Amino acid sequence: MRNKLDLAPIAGVDETPASYLSRLAATNFVSAREFAKDFDLSFQSIVDGCSREIRKLCELGGTTFHDLMKNTVRRTGPAFALRSEELAKDSIRRVRVLICPACVAQDIATSVQAPGLTAYGRLAWTLSPVRTCSRHSIALVEVARDLKPGVRHDFVRNIASAIPRIPRILDRAIHRPPSGLERYLLDRVDGCASSPWLDKMPFFAVAKTAETIGAVAEYGRTVNLKKLSENQRYTAGGAGFEILHQGEAGFTEFLAGLHKTYQVRRFGSEGPQALLGRVYTTFGQGLPDKAYDPVRDVISRFVKVSLPLGPEQHIFGKPVGRRVLHSIRSASIEHAMHPKRLRKLVIASGLAPDPSLPDRKIVFEVEAAKQLIERERTSMTLNKVPQYLNVPTGTFRVLFQAGLIRRHSLGEGELNEVFYRRELDEFLTSILKNSREVPAGDLSGHHIPAAARRARCSAVSVVRLIQDGRLSWIGRRPDVRGFLSVLVKVDEIRPFVAGEELRGLPIGKTTSKLHIHHRVMKGLIRLGAIRTERQRNPVSRNMVTIITYDELSKFSEEFVSLFMLARERRKHMPAVLHDLRAIGVRPVHEFESVGATFFRRSEVP
Numbered sequence: 001m002r003n004k005l006d007l008a009p010i011a012g013v014d015e016t017p018a019s020y021l022s023r024l025a026a027t028n029f030v031s032a033r034e035f036a037k038d039f040d041l042s043f044q045s046i047v048d049g050c051s052r053e054i055r056k057l058c059e060l061g062g063t064t065f066h067d068l069m070k071n072t073v074r075r076t077g078p079a080f081a082l083r084s085e086e087l088a089k090d091s092i093r094r095v096r097v098l099i100c101p102a103c104v105a106q107d108i109a110t111s112v113q114a115p116g117l118t119a120y121g122r123l124a125w126t127l128s129p130v131r132t133c134s135r136h137s138i139a140l141v142e143v144a145r146d147l148k149p150g151v152r153h154d155f156v157r158n159i160a161s162a163i164p165r166i167p168r169i170l171d172r173a174i175h176r177p178p179s180g181l182e183r184y185l186l187d188r189v190d191g192c193a194s195s196p197w198l199d200k201m202p203f204f205a206v207a208k209t210a211e212t213i214g215a216v217a218e219y220g221r222t223v224n225l226k227k228l229s230e231n232q233r234y235t236a237g238g239a240g241f242e243i244l245h246q247g248e249a250g251f252t253e254f255l256a257g258l259h260k261t262y263q264v265r266r267f268g269s270e271g272p273q274a275l276l277g278r279v280y281t282t283f284g285q286g287l288p289d290k291a292y293d294p295v296r297d298v299i300s301r302f303v304k305v306s307l308p309l310g311p312e313q314h315i316f317g318k319p320v321g322r323r324v325l326h327s328i329r330s331a332s333i334e335h336a337m338h339p340k341r342l343r344k345l346v347i348a349s350g351l352a353p354d355p356s357l358p359d360r361k362i363v364f365e366v367e368a369a370k371q372l373i374e375r376e377r378t379s380m381t382l383n384k385v386p387q388y389l390n391v392p393t394g395t396f397r398v399l400f401q402a403g404l405i406r407r408h409s410l411g412e413g414e415l416n417e418v419f420y421r422r423e424l425d426e427f428l429t430s431i432l433k434n435s436r437e438v439p440a441g442d443l444s445g446h447h448i449p450a451a452a453r454r455a456r457c458s459a460v461s462v463v464r465l466i467q468d469g470r471l472s473w474i475g476r477r478p479d480v481r482g483f484l485s486v487l488v489k490v491d492e493i494r495p496f497v498a499g500e501e502l503r504g505l506p507i508g509k510t511t512s513k514l515h516i517h518h519r520v521m522k523g524l525i526r527l528g529a530i531r532t533e534r535q536r537n538p539v540s541r542n543m544v545t546i547i548t549y550d551e552l553s554k555f556s557e558e559f560v561s562l563f564m565l566a567r568e569r570r571k572h573m574p575a576v577l578h579d580l581r582a583i584g585v586r587p588v589h590e591f592e593s594v595g596a597t598f599f600r601r602s603e604v605p
């Protein structure tokens with residue numbers, strides 16, 4: 001058992017064992033290493049937190065073992081530990097010394113000992129993510145750097161040159177509150193953790209992650225992490241902590257922000273590396289420790305649901321496995337569809353919030369892509385149908401208007417008005433099912449549009465006769481496909497469609513026949529001089545308003561317009577009017593309001 005030395009300082013609050021050893025040595029007029037040698041202590045073991053050696057040091061100085069031991073960063077193989085926290089090599093300052101000038105000034109002011117012996121090294125100053133004195137809210141100041149191995153950890157010697165300058169250093173000190181990260185890390189060391197997501201990660205990983213995320217948040221995704229100043233690292237740590245303190249949700253929101261600002265750039269790669277910059281590369285290349293897996297997990301999850309990555313692509317070296325998102329480009333490749341067509345469909349379906357983006361930047365869920373492509377495979381838009389059925393456009397329109405071919409609306413816009421391929425096939429089957437193939441050159445039948453023309457009926461009627469099984473003969477040309485391959489016999493059609501013709505003319509056609517203006521015709525109808533009727537149009541199957549042939553001839557026999565009279569008599573209208581007036585023939589009084597002059601035929605000589 002050694003005796004306590006006569007000259008021994010009192011250990012300070014939060015003082016590290018190395019600082020205490022340094023001050024004990026200096027008090028006895030030697031360097032820390034000389035002192036250790038003299039008293040058979042292992043200096044390196046004390047620095048490395050060996051409890052046996054620290055106990056020996058405490059006995060020499062007469063200080064309490066527990067007080068020093070709790071401020072010990074212990075080497076644990078390749079890593080380090082502080083109380084229950086796990087530290088890494090870069091969590092500790094070894095070749096630099098930072099101090100709080102206010103703490104040192106206070107040490108000096110409250111002691112009767114020599115200033116150089118009374119200032120002591122605090123545990124917090126040895127932790128590299130801590131850059132602010134939380135007691136004084138002052139940025140720590142570097143007083144030594146690039147220390148050679150032989151002089152490291154000898155606190156008294158390392159700060160000796162700064163002691164006379166302390167008042168000046170204090171004057172110039174930057175006043176700032178400790179960042180959220182600094183407060184959190186020091187709380188962790190004190191055993192009071194307070195951030196659910198970060199609490200699960202070791203001390204060193206929290207520090208590194210917060211500073212990296214914060215650096216990207218503050219200085220951009222391509223920030224050079226190695227070139228940041230201490231002040232920038234302080235800012236980055238604070239910013240990163242604010243993001244990560246909100247857990248996975250906060251972290252994901254930050255990543256989404258990076259994604260959003262990246263999308264604005266129209267060109268360049270769309271991989272996770274380009275999108276997330278240092279956030280991705282730092283955790284993808286530099287930090288293999290499993291401690292960073294929670295960070296990588298959040299990034300992976302985000303990338304999978306935000307970027308159109310195929311199952312063969314990798315995130316942090318692991319294959320994506322299942323694709324979540326497609327871009328127009330990737331979907332067009334996978335489903336062998338022309339990107340221009342797919343782009344139209346995607347935009348028409350409202351899947352692209354910004355339709356001005358290029359194909360590889362318009363992304364949507366795989367499921368949505370599947371549905372679109374399935375729909376494209378099973379349906380077609382109006383302009384494609386006539387060719388598909390091989391039916392002349394005019395005939396198609398008539399069949400469509402008659403409801404024989406149905407269209408479906410799947411959303412807003414023309415591209416969402418589709419015909420199902422299955423229904424079109426069923427339509428063809430319905431007219432082909434009872435057909436028999438005719439030898440080439442057999443001219444006994446006509447295709448449906450020709451037969452309809454000859455029988456003076458609509459193709460709709462012919463199709464209905466076929467579908468209803470009313471025809472005994474239906475042919476099929478082997479050299480023609482679809483609708484036009486079907487042949488029928490006009491003679492067989494005629495009896496069914498006789499009387500189907502309109503019994504008169506639609507109003508539009510009567511005006512040219514009577515040589516009167518449409519407005520005049522409306523006037524005559526309004527006055528009841530001409531009656532109209534509703535009849536089903538045999539071609540279009542719509543109800544139309546007509547004027548019967550009977551009604552037309554009745555009117556023409558009873559009345560004649562001045563225009564027609566002039567034409568019949570090859571005279572100008574004023575001359576005819578003059579002649580008639582001269583013999584006392586007056587225009588029909590009741591028709592004065594219709595905008596043309598009429599006479600009763602019976603009164604006209």
Ligand SMILES: [Zn+2]
Pocket residue numbers: 100101102103104133134135136137138
């Ligand atoms: Zn301080």
